[in-house]
Amino acid sequence: MSGGGGYNANPQKMRETAQYLLNLAERPKQIREETRARYKDFEGWNGRPGAVADSFYEQTQPEQEKLIKSLTEPSGIDDAMHGAVSATLTTADSIDGAKGFADDLVKDAKAKAESVLNGDESDGDDSGNESGDSDHTGGGKH
Incomplete structure (x- = not known):
């Protein structure tokens, strides 16, 4: 929040964060690949x-197999990280869309206000009825 009570989002920073998260999300995959390759040694x-x-083999092998399986198979962290990336990018896009929409509304309102101030428009009623009664549309002024 800014000091004035407004919210200042930074979609570009969000996209940078998403890229960082994506890099983090790829790391477990790299670790699994490295583990598979090195396990052979x-x-x-x-x-x-x-x-x-x-008897040492018989005692340790079941735990060894569980360990290797846990280190070499995908886990929920993969999906969670990719989900976070997707959510972050979707939010950034939404912010950009909302900002663009708001900017368009402000631009239109400013143009309309300038037009009224310059006397180009009488009352802002665009129904086509000079009386200002917008219940009756006339298809334009004749």
């Missing part, structure tokens, strides 16, 4: 299935 760190006297 460490696969078998805890032993081998069926090896004689390899």
Whole structure:
């Protein structure tokens, strides 16, 4: 909020924020790809299935599989981040649209006021009826 009670939105800053969020949203995907690639270097760190006297493998492998699965499969954070990007961009576009609409209204009102002040328009009634009675449209002044 500004000091005068109005709201000053910055759609450009919102778009920059959306780009930053999009970059963040891509990072988990990159981490998953890196994890898959690097896991091959460490696969078998805890032993081998069926090896004689390899109880360590049997104890650690279930947790190891859960860990790798959690690190290499997409999660809800992906959708949440992309949803935040979409919402931010939609809001920025909405602000631009509302601002454009408001600017057009102000421009039209200013032109009409200048026209009235210059005597180009009598009462602002555009019904075509010189009496100012807008209940009866005449299709224009004759």
